[in-house]
Amino acid sequence: MMLREDRSPRRYEAALKVRGAARFTAEIPVASMLHAALVLSPLPSGRVGRIDAGEALALPGIVRVLTHAEMPRIDRPGVLIPLQGPDVHHAGQPVALVAATTPAAARRGAASVEVAYERRPAILNLADGEPFAPKTAGRTATDSRRGDPETALRQAEVAIGRRYTTATNNHHPMEPQCVTAQWDGERLTVLTTTQAVFAHRLAIAECFGLRPEDVRIVSHYLGGGFGAKGGAWFPHLVMAIAAARVLGRPLRLELTREQMFTLTGRRQETVQDLKLGATKDGRLTAIVHESLAPTSMFGEYADALATVTRVLHACPNVATRQRLARVNAPQPNPARAPGEGPGSFALESALDELAYELDLDPLELRLRNIAAHDQHVDLPWSSNGLRECYRAGAASFGWARRPMRPGSLREGHQAIGIGMAAACYPAYRMASEAAVGIGADGRVKVRCGTQDMGSGTYTVLAQLAAEALGMSYAEVDVELGDSLLPEGPYSGGSMATASFTPAVETAARDLRGRLLALASADAASPLAGIAPERMSIADGMIRSGNRSEPVSELVARRAPQGLEARAGAAPEARPDFSAFGFGAVFAEVRVDSDLGEVRVSRLTAAYAAGRILNPLLARSQFVGGLIWGVGMALHEATVMDPHLGRVVGTSLADYLIPVHADMPAFDIHMVEEDEPRLGSGGVKGIGMLGTVGTAAAIANAVFHATGRRVRDLPIRVEHLLRPD
Amino acid sequence: MTDSSRQRVALALAINGRRHRVTIEPSTTLLDLLRDELGLFGTKKGCDMGACGACTVLVDGRRINACLALAVMQEGRDVQTIEGLAEGEALHPLQQAFVEHDALQCGYCTPGQIMSALGLIGEGRATDAAGIAEQMSGNLCRCGAHPNIVAAIAAYAGA
Amino acid sequence: MHAFDYARATEPSQALDLARRPDAAFIAGGTDLLQLWKAGIARPELMIDISRLALDIVKPRDDGIAIGALARLSDVADHPIVQARWPLIAEALNAGASAQVRNAATIGGNLLQRTRCAYFRSGDMPCNKRAPGSGCPAIGGENRSHAIFGGSPHCVATHASDLAVALAALDASVRVAGPAGSRLVGIGDFYLLPGDTPQRETVLGQGQLICAVDVPATAGRAAYVKVRDRASFEFAVVSVAADLVIDDGIVARARLAAGGVGTRPWRLTEAEAALIGERADAAAFDKAAAQASNGAEPLAHNAFKVELLRRTVRRALQVAGGKA
CATH class of the missing domain: 3.30.365.10 (Aldehyde oxidase/xanthine dehydrogenase, molybdopterin binding domain)
Incomplete structure (x- = not known):
């Protein structure tokens, strides 16, 4: 059923935003406020020695230079609140904060602070770290097992095993993170870019020994978040609040774009091994999905890379295993479709590879493996609209006309390919x-x-x-x-x-x-x-x-x-069903067969994600999610120097996100579902779903265009250059 | 508030048709003049390095990145910002097209997108969707409003 | 962000006078200089505003065109005579940066823009170009975007300008003014190889100013092909400018220059030589393209450019050769 977008109410605050009149955090002045700038460690591992702020303090406008020696102690295990001690765990870690009367003065001051370091050994590459099992992977169990996947793989009529990798990504909301902290005795007001006013209120109250009701957090307009304005921003938020308390004056810290590469989290890179077993007629008999990703020296976070693998397709024998290794790098954290995005790249690429092993249409392979219930938790679905997504998406896209053989479609220099992938994302709720x-x-x-x-x-x-x-x-x-x-x-x-x-x-x-x-x-x-x-x-x-x-x-x-x-x-404690949103995404790419340039020309996607409250805005959300998938597939990579442990390229001219000229034609279908059992009023959530499966659909389309299977993201020209 | 012992310089320019006389540090960018000195926060600071377009304004009718322009070099120029578009309660028709097409999500890149689009239309290049997309590529958006932005511009420009 | 003083020049001679101070910098469009200044790489004590000097004129002549150094990129790209007679220049300009930057940036500033090497741009990582003697982490580090031609043990950074590649193919000259008068420097001599002084990038001395770029007339067929990682607003992975004169189906003159591959805009002389006197057909283009990467010295992450350059040359020749 098509929902009518043209009758949807327009965005509530749109008029304010098109006037430029919505006031974002950094645009709200606070009387007698100081401005902060940060001094950052160039070393990925070490210990701060002498800090010479003499030259900085002599500059006009500088009020104070704060280091770990002057800051109050804050006990918060598992996160690295800067300026709590001399130890440096990643390059870009703040080691001093300069407070000044203007932002420019603060920046000049920060550039003038001299810091001596004792250099320490560092682990800079994922391969050099020691793998360990994290306590959880996102909101899910680290490992899972059903049936006997090893035996099933050995006995499978057809089996494949492949390694896939994805790059470190940064969120880069267009609005940089900002906090203005204002103390009034034991009461605190914090204007900040936060995705969680209440969670941050509680955590900040705990950090400073305050009653939660004495802490007020305000965030009226957010210029994007995508995960970068939650827990990853929290340590620096706390640092600024603590500094304001020491200074005895309101303080604003606004990050620079460069600092957003190291101080606001990142989507972790992944190495994923996928093994699939199937019958000759395309029934999955085994899936083994093992992954390795980095976490920081001080925190532990693992994306839920295996969620999609555990539930999306029917399969009696499944094992998933997720490992982390510590590196001297910034703390990874959730980014749009955390885990489900990179994890589905591996799974849905492998499905495509299996389809070619079987000489079976990739959509037909998926249709033969629709899961009748959630086999991971052995519960019925609240609903599962995947079959209808396959049907609606394939029909609109024209999938039936796709020739199976790679390299079949050409226009001049362009090789044209079409590929698809399935998607799902859990329907979470909180009180x-x-x-x-x-x-x-x-x-x-x-x-x-x-x-x-x-x-x-x-x-x-x-x-x-x-x-x-x-x-x-x-x-x-x-x-x-x-x-x-x-x-x-x-x-x-x-x-x-x-x-x-x-x-x-x-x-x-x-x-x-x-x-x-x-x-x-x-x-x-x-x-x-x-x-x-x-x-x-x-x-x-x-x-x-x-x-x-x-x-x-x-x-x-x-x-x-x-x-x-x-x-x-509040959500049900133990629901007797499993709730996911589902989707199918179909991609057409054009690859310059000489030069290797890949452009996505069409994306059709169909989603069954419960009750849709506003089709116009829902479409915008799905398109946004898909564009994140395009970025993951073709553009985005935070590059680390293997010896210095530093981010190489710290501007938006280096870290490429898709621009207007990269946009395909979008064709979005929403399969409306009746979900009376969901206590959410039937709502399942849609923000992540568009980013699941999309990179795989694009990579599968690249294979269909060129015959070249790219298993490493982002796909770049060098992956596609080979003698004809 | 003085940041340095440097000379400060007098500057006269028009912003949204209104004459302004200010005394500033020479190193003040046009973006910082608008936001920090004049309180015109509609022009956004997304990267401060010319790589995102959120700070796009028109100077003598041409779109530029305000973060990569020294304010003092705009002496005598006519600067147009997002604040100058609506007539009281009535949105500019391009602003209205953005609302109708849901050409924004978080809204942080939006003023830059709109000013860039006005520049583009002034250049006579808003002829078709592909051309608009190419010519708008200096304006990043992270939420993914791109197709709706191009649709809004095309609708307004009659492309 | 280092503070500076400001002076607005009204005459070129005044600008040159002001620039006698060794710590002065000229500013016009400012689109690169202000990035370098914000990163702490450029630290001028005095900014000399030359944007109002009358050096923005585009003057076509019978034997060529003189493009004022202060002409804006967008104005030159839109100039009807440039589009008609030097389409290579218009194509290269439109392939670069964003509309906003093209509206502000000037021809002279574009030629003087500094490398996009991320180690250089970082402001505080080791870099021999920015901090001579501090080392080059790119050589053993991340070097996908770096040069396969013209590097030294001290620097392998590429030159980022699209325009300079087109001008190299067109044998343009740069008109340089200094206290001692003005001189004309061929674009091939204008840029220096890094050698052991990578901080020196051009023959321009302190206090000297580019006044104009002189481009000779060409009867050639032109193509600018730019390979990049996203569809727009992105520097070249590899780019090629071709200017072919074909008489009666025979290549009479071939000029090829490449970007993204050299520490300066790189003329592909062996590929050019392979074309002269040949029939302008696919076989000759393939043969010439095969010579394009001769002498390349790839690094760990940019070896693909050896083959990509050949293919980009072939495409540029096909496009140029296919034009009437």
């Missing part, structure tokens, strides 16, 4: 509260302490309240991004919308009930005496039969201070 109120002016207000990274949170909050109340979208105001609001979910794991939707709908229904009861009981209302269940609200009017009254008049008369209802919702 959330929300409040929905109405004022005497008839305007509805939704309040929820979540954030909008650009994903459409303002819009869907307003829509949910308007629909549940029977008011119009234009009559709703939204407040979010403030820890003074009811506690909302963090923006990550594609879970914000699924988390707050039931809370907002419950609150709105409660408010609606109270309004109707008020009308029923109010002698002055034309609706007096009518049972509430015989009334309806539409377009701001309460109606029953031929009697009606505007909601605003009722509220003005009976509740001049306004009415508000609050509600909370």
Whole structure:
């Protein structure tokens, strides 16, 4: 079923943003604020010795230079809060903070601080690290096993084993991270770029021994996040807050783009070994997926590389194993479709390779292995729309016309290839509260302490309240991004919308009930005496039969201070089903057969991801996710010098993300699902799904165009140069 | 607030049709003048190295990166920023096209995209979608609003 | 970000006078200099604003064209006579940077832009070009984008300009003004090999200024082919400028220059020689292309450029040769 995008409400805050009037964190002044700049270690491993700030302090505008010697101790295991000690664990780690009256003065000061280091041995390459099993992989178990995959592989009629690698990526939201910290005795106000006002409130309160209610976190507009404004930003946020306390003045720290390569997390590189066994007619009999990825010397984070492998395709014998090795590099953290993105590159590339081993159409191979239930946890699906995604995507793309043989399609110098992949992403939820109120002016207000990274949170909050109340979208105001609001979910794991939707709908229904009861009981209302269940609200009017009254008049008369209802919702402790969003992505690429340049010309994708609240914005989210897949496939790589342990190329001219000219024609299909069992109001989350499978679909298309199987991302011209 | 013992220089220029006289350090970029000195935060600082286009403004009608221009060199010039487009409550039709086509997500690159598009239209190059995409490639977007941005520009330009 | 003083020059002679200070720098478009300044690589005490000097004129003549050093890249690329008679220049300009940068950057500044080598641009990693004697980590480190021609044990950074590649193929000259008067330097002599002084990139001395670029007339058929890692707004992995004069189906003159492969814009003289007197057909183009990488000295990560250069030359010859 096609959803009508043209009837979708437009983005709630769009007018503000196109005017340039939405105030981002770095644009909110605080009186008597100082500006911070950081002195960074050039060494990947060592110990800070003497720090000479004399020259810096002599410069105009410099107020103070803070090092680990002056900073209060903060006990927070597992993260590296800078300036807590002399040890250096990665190049780019802050070793001093310069506070000055202007940003330019602070930067000049930072450039003038002289730091002596004792150099220590470093592990700079993943291959040199010692593999170990992390406690978890993302939100999932590190290893898994069902059946007997080793025996099944040995006995398989067809078996393949391949190694795939993916590059380190950086998130690079367009807005750099920023914090302005303001202390007032034991109370703290933090304006910052955060994907989690409440999680950061709690963690910051813990770091500084404060009561959570004495900490206020504000983040009204976020210029993108993608994972870089959550836990990865937290240590530097804490550093700035601590510095503000020492300075006794409000302090702003705004990162430079260069610092966003080392201080805000990264998608870890991966080495993945995939073994598949199958029958000759294309039924999977075994999957073994083993991976290695780096983590830092101080923290432990593993992307959930195996999630997709465990559930996407039916297979009785599956083993997955995820290992980390420590290197002297910045701490990796989740980036859009963490794990599921790189993991699906390996799995869905291997599926394509198996299809060619079997001489079976890659889509047909997948159709023969649709999982009837979630075999990993042995539970039924809440729903699984994968078959419909395959059908809708293939039909729209014209997959049936694809010749099987690689190198079949040409136009002049261009070899044309088409490939596909499947996708899934777990439907996560967390607890959330929300409040929905109405004022005497008839305007509805939704309040929820979540954030909008650009994903459409303002819009869907307003829509949910308007629909549940029977008011119009234009009559709703939204407040979010403030820890003074009811506690909302963090923006990550594609879970914000699924988390707050039931809370907002419950609150709105409660408010609606109270309004109707008020009308029923109010002698002055034309609706007096009518049972509430015989009334309806539409377009701001309460109606029953031929009697009606505007909601605003009722509220003005009976509740001049306004009415508000609050509600909370939390996920089921042990659901008796498994919930995932599914998708199928079809890619057409054009490869210059002499020069090796790859361009994606078409991307068709079909998604079954539960209830879609706003088809227009959902399409934007899916397209955004797909573009991240294009970047992962063809452009993005954070390059580390193998000897210096430094990032080589620290600008957006070095770290390539796709530009307008790289864009394919997009064709997005949304398969609407009825999900009555999901406590999320049927919402599954969509932000990650577009990035799953996409890189594999593109790599598979490159194989189809050229006959060259590229197993290392990003795909570059050198992968495709070979004698004709 | 003085950052250095350097000379400060007087500068007169027009911003969105209004004359401004300021005294600044010579090393102040046009971007920092707009944001830090004049409070015009609509022009964004995405990379400060000319690699993202978020700071695009028009100077004498031509689009440039405000982060790679010294303010003092704009003496006598006519600078247009995103704040100068709407007429009161009424959005500029290109801004309205961005709203209609959902040509933004986080909104941080958006002012630069819009100013760049106005420059592009002024150059007479907004002839078809592929041309618009090529000529808009100096404006990065990380959310992935690209196809909607090009659609909005094409709709406004009648391409 | 080092603070500096500012002076606006109104006459070229005044600019040259101001530039007697050894710590002064000229600024016009500023699109590269301000990046270098922000990274702490350029630390001028005085910025001499030359953007208002009347050196932005594009003057076609019978025997060529003089392009003022301060002409903006976009203005030159859009100039109808440049487009009609030197399309190679327009193509190379439009293949580079972004529209915003092309609107600000000048012809002279483009020729003087510094390498994109990330070690150089980092501001504080070892780099012999930025900090002579500190070493070259690219040679044993990450060198995919580095040169296969013209490197030395001290530096293997490529020159980044697309325009300079086109001008090299067109045998352009750079008009240089200094306190002692002006001189004309062929583009082949303008850029220096790194040798053991990689910090010196051109013959331009302190206080000297590019006034103009003189490009001789050409009857050739031109092509600029640029291979890059994304579709736009990206430096060349490899680029080739070709200018072919074909009489009666025979190659009378062939000029080929490449970018992304050399420590300066690189003329491919052996490939050129292989074309002269040959019938302008696929076989001759293949034969010439096979000579393009002679003498290449690849590093660990850029060996693919040896073959990629040959293929890019072949494509450029096919495109140029295919033009009427």
